[in-house]
Amino acid sequence: MAALSTRRFALDLATPIVLASGPAGFGFELDGSLVAAVGALTTKTVTPEPRAGNPQPRLVDCPSGLLNSIGLENPGFAAFVEEYLPRVLDLPTRRIISLAADRPDEIGRMVGLLEEISEIDGVELNLSCPNVDAVIIGTNPALVGEFVRQSRALTTHPMFVKLPGDSTTMIPAAAAALNAGADGLTLINSVSGLRIDHRIGLPMLHRTTGGLCGPAILPIALARVYEARRAFPDALIIGTGGVTDVEGAIEMLAAGADAVGIGYGVMADPSLPARLTAELETWLTEHRYASPADIIGAAHRGGFDVP
Numbered sequence: 001m002a003a004l005s006t007r008r009f010a011l012d013l014a015t016p017i018v019l020a021s022g023p024a025g026f027g028f029e030l031d032g033s034l035v036a037a038v039g040a041l042t043t044k045t046v047t048p049e050p051r052a053g054n055p056q057p058r059l060v061d062c063p064s065g066l067l068n069s070i071g072l073e074n075p076g077f078a079a080f081v082e083e084y085l086p087r088v089l090d091l092p093t094r095r096i097i098s099l100a101a102d103r104p105d106e107i108g109r110m111v112g113l114l115e116e117i118s119e120i121d122g123v124e125l126n127l128s129c130p131n132v133d134a135v136i137i138g139t140n141p142a143l144v145g146e147f148v149r150q151s152r153a154l155t156t157h158p159m160f161v162k163l164p165g166d167s168t169t170m171i172p173a174a175a176a177a178l179n180a181g182a183d184g185l186t187l188i189n190s191v192s193g194l195r196i197d198h199r200i201g202l203p204m205l206h207r208t209t210g211g212l213c214g215p216a217i218l219p220i221a222l223a224r225v226y227e228a229r230r231a232f233p234d235a236l237i238i239g240t241g242g243v244t245d246v247e248g249a250i251e252m253l254a255a256g257a258d259a260v261g262i263g264y265g266v267m268a269d270p271s272l273p274a275r276l277t278a279e280l281e282t283w284l285t286e287h288r289y290a291s292p293a294d295i296i297g298a299a300h301r302g303g304f305d306v307p
C-alpha cells in the first residue's frame with residue numbers, strides 16, 4: 001500500500017487530508033475515529049475577545065455549495081485557552097490553531113502566548129474572513145507582511161497564513177507573507193457571494209453578502225493553488241476550497257497543494273475526510289505511487305504517469 005505521510009510538510013502529517021477551519025469546530029465535537037483519520041484539525045478561528053457572530057440567518061443553500069456568514073463566532077482567546085485548548089490537545093491528530101485579530105500586535109500577543117504550549121503543531125493566521133466588518137487584511141500585502149512579521153518574532157511553531165482567493169492580490173499577499181517568515185499558505189477562504197430571495201427581492205443573509213464554499217469554488221481554489229505553486233516552488237501550501245471527493249483531492253495535490261483542507265464537505269458528511277484518506281491511499285496504490293509527494297504539483301511537470 002502507498003504510505004500517505006507527507007514528506008516535505010513541516011507538520012509531518014500522516015495523511016494530506018486535513019480539516020479546514022470552521023466547519024469542524026474545535027474537533028472534539030466530531031467522532032474521535034473520524035478525527036484520527038485526518039492529518040490535522042484546524043480549529044475554528046479564535047479572536048482576542050469573544051464574538052457572538054452575525055445575526056441569523058447565517059447559512060443559505062446554493063447550487064453546488066453554501067453561502068455562510070458566521071462572523072467568527074468564538075469564545076475569545078482566554079476562554080479558548082482555559083476551556084477548549086486542553087480538549088483540542090487531546091485530539092488524536094495534529095492541531096493547527098486558527099487566529100484572527102484586527103491589529104498585528106493583537107494577533108502577535110495570542111501567537112506569543114501559544115508559544116509556551118509545545119503540543120500545538122502549528123498556527124494559522126486567518127487574514128481572510130469575508131464575514132466581519134474589518135477590511136480583509138489578506139488583500140493588502142503591506143498589512144499581511146506586518147501581521148506575519150509581528151507574529152513570527154514571537155513563535156517557533158509552523159505558521160500558515162490563510163488568504164482570500166482574490167486573483168489580483170493573492171500572489172503579492174502571499175509573497176509578503178512568505179518574505180515575513182510564514183512557513184506556508186492556506187488557500188483559499190470562502191468567496192464573497194450574494195443570494196436574493198426572489199419572492200421579496202431582498203438579500204437572504206442578514207449581512208447581505210456571505211462566503212461561498214463547497215464544490216462551486218473548487219475551480220477558483222485550484223487556480224490560486226496552481227498560481228501559488230508556480231510562483232513559490234518551495235512554499236508549503238494547504239489547498240482548501242470545494243473538495244468533496246477523492247478526484248477533487250487529487251486535483252488539488254496535482255495543482256501543487258501539500259495538503260488538502262476540507263470545510264463544506266464536513267458539514268455535508270462528517271465521515272467524508274476519513275473516507276477521502278482511505279480512497280486517496282487506494283488511488284495512489286492503484287497508480288503505483290509510493291506517496292502523495294509523488295503527485296504534488298504534477299500539473300506543473302507533465303501530469304501523471306498514465307500507462
Ligand SMILES: Cc1cc2nc3c(=O)[nH]c(=O)nc-3n(C[C@H](O)[C@H](O)[C@H](O)COP(=O)(O)O)c2cc1C
Nearest residue numbers: 020021022045126188189190213214241242263264
Ligand atoms: C460554516 C463555515 C465556517 C467557517 N469558519 C471559518 C473560520 O472560522 N476560519 C477560517 O479561516 N475559515 C472558515 N471557514 C472557511 C473554510 O475554512 C474554507 O476556507 C472555505 O469554506 C472553503 O473550503 P470548502 O469549500 O471546503 O468549505 C468557514 C467555512 C464555513 C462553511
